[in-house]
Amino acid sequence: MFDQLKNLGSMMQQAKQMQSRMAEVKEKVAEMRVEGIAGGEMVRVEATGDLRIIGVHIDPSLLETGDREMLEELVSSATNQALQKAKEAAANAMQEVAGGMDIPGLSDAMSKFGLGG
Numbered sequence: 001m002f003d004q005l006k007n008l009g010s011m012m013q014q015a016k017q018m019q020s021r022m023a024e025v026k027e028k029v030a031e032m033r034v035e036g037i038a039g040g041e042m043v044r045v046e047a048t049g050d051l052r053i054i055g056v057h058i059d060p061s062l063l064e065t066g067d068r069e070m071l072e073e074l075v076s077s078a079t080n081q082a083l084q085k086a087k088e089a090a091a092n093a094m095q096e097v098a099g100g101m102d103i104p105g106l107s108d109a110m111s112k113f114g115l116g117g
Contacts, residue, residue, distance in 0.1 A: 021097045029090045036082030043074040047082040049090045051117075 032049030042062050046055035056078075062071055 003011050018097070023094065025093050025097045027091050032086070032089050032093070034082055034085035034089055036078040036080065038074040038078035039070075043071075043078045045078040045082040046077070047079075047086045050094065051083055051086050051090075053079065053082070083088065 001020065026093070029049035033054075034047055036045045036047070037043070039059075042059040044055075044057040045053060045070050046057075058075070062074070065071075074098070083097070
């Protein structure tokens, strides 16, 4: 019985440490910047690690072509690439926080949010 209480105390301590580290990682992830590129760098989309689009750059020559469909496809492609990179960066940061801790259900939870798996 004392071993179980000792294990519970250890798990509680680990949970507190994890919570503190998660708060740090959340800030770190929000500050991360990634970029998606399409059309030979004619379209660039910048996103944060917490999946916010913070910038879109479209080369002026694309606007001059008048090809709206192509522009839409390039923006979509660059955005999807930026978001995928952001998810991967966030997953890597989360893995660092876990630091090898065997937390039941962590991998499943992360994969549900697109953060690994």
